[in-house]
Amino acid sequence: MAKPRIATTSLAGCFGCHMSVLDIDERILKLAELVDFDKSPINDIKRFSADCAVGLIEGGCCNDENVEILRAFRKRCKVLVAVGECALMGGLPAMRNGVPLKECLREAYLDGPSVVDGLIPADAELPLLLDQVYPCNEVVKIDYYLPGCPPSADLIWEALVALLTGNDADLPYELIKYD
Amino acid sequence: MMTSEKITFYIDEIECTATQGQSILEAADENGVYIPRLCHQPDLLPGGSCRVCTVSANGRNQAACTTPVANDMIIENGSEEILDLRRAVIEMLFIEGNHYCPMCERSGNCELQAIAYRLKILAPRFPFMFPSRKLDATHPGIFIDGNRCIQCGRCVRAAQQIDKKPILGFIGRGGAVRIKASSTEGLKGVDISPDDACVKACPVGAIIVKDTAYRKPIGERMFDKQPIGSEIEARRTS
Numbered sequence: 001m002a003k004p005r006i007a008t009t010s011l012a013g014c015f016g017c018h019m020s021v022l023d024i025d026e027r028i029l030k031l032a033e034l035v036d037f038d039k040s041p042i043n044d045i046k047r048f049s050a051d052c053a054v055g056l057i058e059g060g061c062c063n064d065e066n067v068e069i070l071r072a073f074r075k076r077c078k079v080l081v082a083v084g085e086c087a088l089m090g091g092l093p094a095m096r097n098g099v100p101l102k103e104c105l106r107e108a109y110l111d112g113p114s115v116v117d118g119l120i121p122a123d124a125e126l127p128l129l130l131d132q133v134y135p136c137n138e139v140v141k142i143d144y145y146l147p148g149c150p151p152s153a154d155l156i157w158e159a160l161v162a163l164l165t166g167n168d169a170d171l172p173y174e175l176i177k178y179d
Numbered sequence: 180m181m182t183s184e185k186i187t188f189y190i191d192e193i194e195c196t197a198t199q200g201q202s203i204l205e206a207a208d209e210n211g212v213y214i215p216r217l218c219h220q221p222d223l224l225p226g227g228s229c230r231v232c233t234v235s236a237n238g239r240n241q242a243a244c245t246t247p248v249a250n251d252m253i254i255e256n257g258s259e260e261i262l263d264l265r266r267a268v269i270e271m272l273f274i275e276g277n278h279y280c281p282m283c284e285r286s287g288n289c290e291l292q293a294i295a296y297r298l299k300i301l302a303p304r305f306p307f308m309f310p311s312r313k314l315d316a317t318h319p320g321i322f323i324d325g326n327r328c329i330q331c332g333r334c335v336r337a338a339q340q341i342d343k344k345p346i347l348g349f350i351g352r353g354g355a356v357r358i359k360a361s362s363t364e365g366l367k368g369v370d371i372s373p374d375d376a377c378v379k380a381c382p383v384g385a386i387i388v389k390d391t392a393y394r395k396p397i398g399e400r401m402f403d404k405q406p407i408g409s410e411i412e413a414r415r416t417s
């Protein structure tokens with residue numbers, strides 16, 4: 001039987017959650033026995049090659065490209081897991097939600113104290129910023145949530161094993177943290 | 180009238196004793212049974228506003244901090260129904276403010292977060308509201324971040340009842356209620372110091388004394404290893 005496939009992506013996140021995935025240390029060998037990795041920054045595969053059992057989403061949606069990728073993950077993955085505070089509630093990037101987008105851009109690119117010859121980037125190649133940073137579940141249906149900034153490697157491991165084996169996750173007190 | 184008459188009651192089938200006149204929450208504490216609470220603080224009159232302490236008492240949902248315990252009362256504290264109701268209350272507190280735990284100096288020592296951990300909340304079931312709230316940074320030593328205030332009123336009651344100076348209060352109504360220093364100049368305009376009971380009363384990161392953050396590394400903070408309420412449960416004899 002073919003191994004289940006797993007895909008991962010980092011949207012408006014800092015890659016910290018992916019670092020935490022790698023932080024499972026030698027258990028990564030066991031993971032490689034359990035699954036095949038599809039599209040993911042870990043193997044640098046850019047396109048889906050097949051439908052996946054599990055998709056891990058790091059980061060929320062701050063631009064149109066994030067939305068597009070997240071929707072593609074929803075289409076191709078049977079189970080979507082929001083990994084980390086940014087995917088779950090917007091996280092640090094969502095701190096801009098209280099400030100109008102124009103003001104954010106003006107402060108960053110025109111009025112900021114270290115800006116010289118400021119210019120608001122507007123190249124057509126750049127993804128378009130959204131008015132707010134959106135938690136993933138406001139864009140697509142999310143099946144499971146792993147909190148933490150980042151979630152600990154143990155939490156990610158417990159959750160993955162539970163998902164892949166169809167058992168309930170055993171989440172002791174120390175594993176659930178929001179920071 | 181308070182009398183010292185002893186009464187017997189039951190929490191999740193544990194036989195407990197209490198003194199006539201005690202609240203369910205006080206009596207539970209003495210018997211080593213933890214009932215989660217946010218607006219309650221032992222040295223203040225009960226506020227009864229957060230509803231996190233809701234238990235089923237003789238079949239009716241009641242706030243344990245304001246309901247007197249009665250002889251033969253049957254209390255449910257740990258049923259799935261009560262736990263889920265509490266989870267919902269805690270989740271609502273998270274979504275209606277701006278609680279960015281990763282960047283809050285109170286993280287690890289925050290009662291709201293600790294109760295969420297204890298109840299094993301992975302994510303709120305309600306959509307985040309991202310309200311627009313103000314920061315009062317007018318004072319040199321203390322600030323109030325309205326984004327993190329859960330309107331528990333502990334600071335307001337502590338200012339009145341312990342510090343004996345009504346320097347904090349709520350303005351607005353319903354969902355628009357906000358904590359505020361009672362001066363048009365904000366905190367700068369009131370007589371407040373880091374040692375005041377009203378400053379120490381805040382269970383979350385809404386009232387912060389400057390230059391005190393991040394003194395303990397992750398792993399050694401108050402609720403990193405021990406769930407909130409462990410100290411109460413340690414009192415349990417039977």
Ligand code: SF4
Pocket residue numbers: 327328329330331332333334335358380381382383385386
């Ligand atoms: S500032 Fe703190 S103590 Fe005061 S009402 Fe808000 S959360 Fe409660």
Ligand code: FES
Pocket residue numbers: 215216217218219226227228229230231232233242243244245
């Ligand atoms: S602790 Fe009882 S209502 Fe808040």
